[in-house]
Amino acid sequence: MKKIGVLTSGGDSPGMNAAIRAAVRGAIYLGMDVYGIDKGYEGLIDGDISQMNISSVSDILHKGGTILRTARSERFMTIEGQKRAKQMLESFGIEGLVIIGGDGSLRGGLDLSKHGVTVMGLPGTIDNDLAYTDYTIGFDTSVNTVLSAVSNIRDTSSSHERTTVIEVMGRHCGDIALYAGLTGGAETILIPEVGVDINAICRKMVQGRNRGKLHNIIIKAEGVDMSTQELAETLKERTGMETKIVVLGYIQRGGSPTARDRMLASRMAYKAVELLQEGSESRAVGINGDEIVHYELGDALKMKRDYDKQVMELADILSI
Amino acid sequence: MKKIGVLTSGGDSPGMNAAIRAAVRGAIYLGMDVYGIDKGYEGLIDGDISQMNISSVSDILHKGGTILRTARSERFMTIEGQKRAKQMLESFGIEGLVIIGGDGSLRGGLDLSKHGVTVMGLPGTIDNDLAYTDYTIGFDTSVNTVLSAVSNIRDTSSSHERTTVIEVMGRHCGDIALYAGLTGGAETILIPEVGVDINAICRKMVQGRNRGKLHNIIIKAEGVDMSTQELAETLKERTGMETKIVVLGYIQRGGSPTARDRMLASRMAYKAVELLQEGSESRAVGINGDEIVHYELGDALKMKRDYDKQVMELADILSI
């Protein structure tokens, strides 16, 4: 393969720029030409494509977001849009793509691969919701961002002896809540994969208060089957304890990526361009333990994941 | 004066612990005994009072929140509650108080002073809404916390070319929005002191987009006379640009205080104990320019403030 493209798609995540840098510099090192595609599939259809060189990716390693920008593309959802994308790649002579994004973006890549484009999928999402990889690019940064917010909230929560419900991102996957909950010392962690047991939460709140605990932090993923507002009101009603809400929102998406996310992104992206250079079929690149792994793209997206029950149990034991 | 007390009241703010440390160590240095009163006026009425020594305030300088905790006290709102507080102080032999809190807390101090207790009020609030002082303890930290959130949000906002409305604290006073807006490079700043001009915001959004701006950050104080939800929807409708909301909430209250807030708190608290030691009447301690100043407590609370129009104009000029 001589010419490849790189694009980012879907919600951005910290470390996408590190992945772009590694894909570009890695591709050039391996003797390929590399093109940046602006605004994901939307830019691909529109031909927002330009060649990148070593300097195109200077001083981006530490930046959040994505210099290639990202967008949702209605047009790419259609066969017609995908054909148009394929034609555009042909007119630039681009044979393979590195696609950095979440589940939906990689599914888009799978669609494109059916039109004869070789696609290397990289898991770029803070949600850690891709079953084929232990960790996604951006997850570690996001958890650390939540930790920093938890630390601030604990200060004020302790001063007032109040309960605070912190809503974090995660529609279907509660990993941000789970990891930030354990490492932030949250008293209760609520994730979409497990139902809400109001009695258990109230019990823990009351026991904590009786033991003289100054604060009570509940970390709740947004996808949990009870609104944060309703939860807070119910807890207040049942325990009589003042209960406040903080919705962290988009601050979880940004920020300079952690060392781990930069490393993950760099290793995965380099593996992706190596695979393209070797003439591999379409693959999804991930990490298993400390090893970079890759699977047939369609297979990877069919895998099912579950949350880590041991981590949840440990969180419960340690937050007594 | 031989025995004094320290309490924190109302919403906590970063730097309160630095103020407590300076009051305690300063008082001891000046030859006085010093008592900590737990949970503000509530603890004062209940006699949650204990003597502090040099080590009581070790390793608290860098901590957010307040080790003396804080609470709202309904009981203290009544004359009866205030008398009870006065009696409690008498039974401990405490003649003077350092009270660290916002407008309401200092008004409580003024009430208490009318029962014969000498009160030194310190402006402990992130809101910067006390007219008698240029800056309050916690304001600088809070603005820097907002800046850090703005930085994260700008990453993701740029990647998506979207508009984000960031709601910050400030019911009556827009200083957090104003200072974080100018220093965070927000395109628009909305404060309670000034009405919302929807047309002006839309114009700026459209002009920015036409000039190729990747992001548009609007910082809005919570007290502005239009809900953040309504604002975002109106902007989206009128400009057709995707508009997201982030409500920063309680993360603005916590966090390790900045150097400036620690300095401010230390200097003000030491001045307060000096005044007590010298037998001064009740005063409010503040900063004017770079000088620590103090006013008769009642007079201080009568002063009116306005927002800094020059800062607003400058923000407008620089965010073209």
Added chain:
Amino acid sequence: MKKIGVLTSGGDSPGMNAAIRAAVRGAIYLGMDVYGIDKGYEGLIDGDISQMNISSVSDILHKGGTILRTARSERFMTIEGQKRAKQMLESFGIEGLVIIGGDGSLRGGLDLSKHGVTVMGLPGTIDNDLAYTDYTIGFDTSVNTVLSAVSNIRDTSSSHERTTVIEVMGRHCGDIALYAGLTGGAETILIPEVGVDINAICRKMVQGRNRGKLHNIIIKAEGVDMSTQELAETLKERTGMETKIVVLGYIQRGGSPTARDRMLASRMAYKAVELLQEGSESRAVGINGDEIVHYELGDALKMKRDYDKQVMELADILSI
């Protein structure tokens, strides 16, 4: 086992407190009594031992350093000292120990185990120099601290177009330099495991300058076989480029642990108390991939490690 002790030894590392917390709460959860031993082996010999409860480890999860403190102990190097330590444990009825520390500390644990004490070793060191585990507790935090310093230095280095040599910790193991180097985008990484090739460094500096690079960051582990001073002078002489030195020192040891270090510490420490509770022999607990693993203590300490050549190659490719 009914009674266990916890101690930290050697240089401290971020995450030790998270490990202490998990050991204490985990042990209590599993029905054991748990004692904290102050100042490592020195305190063990002196009987600085006290029972810990759930509240003993409240609000320490996010703190750097170790609440149990640490010390070097000459006395424990001798058989006599070790016997004394064993007797002290007997007088408290403590049968097993969780020891958190680096190579030397775990070797001390191995010595103690020969006197009939069951020892669970946890890798608590920023150096990542224990062969039996992929990562040590504190390494991730330390690398992120270095990254943050690199970011600051890059600002000023770019403004002056100068070369900066940053010396980081690592006497025998260059992992901090290697990981911070790749993720910080350092132009050159020097580790003790590989010799210094002055010509290669100069070549890269000159090529970078010719390509218009504004800065040149060299990250060098302290254990490299050429002093930082000599290196900087040699580079300046040969290339004519201004070359500055920054020695990061002890800031790498402190700081609030990252999410990853807290997770690692919590999981490892809980495994250690589980093993003690189950009546296991002495083991070293580590992580392999994403799995918590454990080895016979003596075997673990005999393993040999090498640096990750793939990471080094990747760093080289990406820092063109």
Added chain:
Amino acid sequence: MKKIGVLTSGGDSPGMNAAIRAAVRGAIYLGMDVYGIDKGYEGLIDGDISQMNISSVSDILHKGGTILRTARSERFMTIEGQKRAKQMLESFGIEGLVIIGGDGSLRGGLDLSKHGVTVMGLPGTIDNDLAYTDYTIGFDTSVNTVLSAVSNIRDTSSSHERTTVIEVMGRHCGDIALYAGLTGGAETILIPEVGVDINAICRKMVQGRNRGKLHNIIIKAEGVDMSTQELAETLKERTGMETKIVVLGYIQRGGSPTARDRMLASRMAYKAVELLQEGSESRAVGINGDEIVHYELGDALKMKRDYDKQVMELADILSI
């Protein structure tokens, strides 16, 4: 005035970019053309000058360093160099300059003003060593960077019960040491303006140890009349306490500027372009209390400053 230039000179400081942004956008707002001069006086002599527009300064507000870069210029030290600089400005039609830098850089500006160029000097240096202004651009950021390092070092210092001497920047002016010392809770602060009293330091160390203090932090400005090495050895010898050294170096120069430094830079730079637009003579712009002030350039540079004795006394009282 219709055409002005902006340059940064000397050591860089955080906030210089905020000043450049405000000068450029402010000048354009006021109807002037504005040119950026690369690499300070060196670039001025060489004609590295290009026109800037609103977008030239997008997304630089939060960045450390200076996008205009800086350099020392031997050539500009000569009358001939200054004449050459003046000619270069004439050939571009530039009548006035905004110069952001420290004492030496502003003296360069004064020299240039004698050749008929109107110069507005802005205090851009972390050292806070310019007498005519209460604070310089970059000082607040630098103090906060030192605080963050102190916090890390305290963790490890407490764990080992050791003394640490932290050397910070400041050749003639000890303000970084003084402000970071007070706000970081350092036990001892050593500045060039005051001699070293070894006995006093030892006394404090021993008294602290006897009172059970876990750590002892000494913050020392680099310009103090005793080397850090010698100091540490002397203290160790006299007290028998382990004493470590950390030299913070260039990390103090970089980093994203604090809100306060961005505000200071923005206000000062806008005032500078206003003065140019009004046809003012050469001035030095500074801050006095909370007011932006300006003085005749030569007069400003003749002023003498002293350290703040009250702050030093307060630091001493609070660090008992």
